[in-house]
Amino acid sequence: DAGVIQSPRHEVTEMGQEVTLRCKPISGHNSLFWYRQTMMRGLELLIYFNNNVPIDDSGMPEDRFSAKMPNASFSTLKIQPSEPRDSAVYFCASSAGQGRNQPQHFGDGTRLSIL
């Protein structure tokens, strides 16, 4: 069975550029989560969707970050303009149902470096 698929695996770009991260959740999963992981702050939830609808975006750091889920099999996280402090590993995860009482399945992440 295919797990959560993220692309690209690595992204290096210069500050000010637009960055788009992509995620394909596990088929049949209703909830999708975007996380950011850094040494300093650990694993932080940025936003999560249920049935393609954003439910909680309180973790999105600022207006430069936006996320969309146009259909059940695809989501994007966009940073525009990017800054060096956005450098981190970004994970997408999906789970069945509304997410409560369900394990989350993670992709292998996108390692983002902003120069």
Added chain:
Amino acid sequence: SQQGEEDPQALSIQEGENATMNCSYKTSINNLQWYRQNSGRGLVHLILIRSNEREKHSGRLRVTLDTSKKSSSLLITASRAADTASYFCATDYNTDKLIFGTGTRLQVFP
């Protein structure tokens, strides 16, 4: 921050020994989950324990939950070099989202 704390931050043991990691959290929960993360990979779900459960087993893994102390522990018995990874607890705080702890880095030497 509601982020849980894990203890110890790092643990080094020999193959065959048991490894115990602890997690403390801050307010009431519906469930607590444990995850493993190998270097350069995403997190992998290990066990989910509900607030009305006290102990759960999965293979060489044993998880306990003490809601009165707001703490949980993960025991890995007869550890193997392949168990080398970071281990995270995550709590739901009665919501649909998880708050992850700071993690324990486990090193198992052959």
